[in-house]
Amino acid sequence: MPILRGGRTVYGHALGVLMLESRFPRAWGDVGHARTWPFPVHYLVVEGATPSRVVGPEPDPNLLEQFVDGARALAADGVAAITTSCGYLAAFQRELAAAVDVPVLTSALLQVPLAARLIRPDQRVGILTERPLLANVHYIGAGWSPGDIPVVVEALPDGAVFPTVFVDGGLEVDTDTLHGEMVEAATRLVQDHPEVGAIVLECTNFVPFSQAIRRATGRPVFDHYTLVMHAYLATTGVDFPPG
Secondary structure, three states: OOOOOOOOOOOOOOOOEEEEEOOOOEEEEOOOOOOHOOOEEEEEOOOOOHHHHHHOOOOHHHHHHHHHHHHHHHHHHOOOOEEEHHHHHHHHHHHHHHHHHOOOEEEEEHHHHHHHHOOOOOOEEEHHHEEOOOHHHHHHOOOOOOOOOOEEEEEOOOOOOOHHOOOEEEEEEEOHHHHHHHHHHHHHHHHHOOOOOEEEEOOOOHHHHHHHHHHHHHHOOEEEHHHHHHHHHHHHHHHHHHH
């Protein structure tokens, strides 16, 4: 019979998630909603890592050590891969990946080079984000530069409800409002920039609306879910029946 071997407290989780410290609601599809994932996940909240300290031109550098410690704790618990709950943590990608021996995927922005290679050379990748705060530190952390890969960045407009919930910390929101804002932003992106051939959703909280964006724009959409599922298949894989 197979031998069971110990050394940890918990087993069987395919994904570890470094969570920001937040209290806003999370819909099915969001990284922080456990039913989003078709496999076991292990969550670790990084204390003090509030959205206001992460979402900006650069995450608070004082948080890096806590995220590294969190990544190491998740790796020690046996996860096969580690992700985060905010795309702006692309700025910490190199440091987190260097700290552990399992793959780290901080942000959907890691998929921009892939998206760019899947579309025509004369097309560009569109990036949707909550507020216009993405900077080179995020792009370089994700392994690319706008000088190498032409992108169009579209933020939600002033007065949008979405950031007041998922950045500022609201506790209640009408999902129809969020749906409308996401579809409107994506539609505006491709209308203003018809050369956009694929869309990357930076924000992990956008994922519940990815299908609506695909239908509204007719473009392939890369988001945090496509990123994690790719990594899951790479690290855990599928056992196919013989023959």
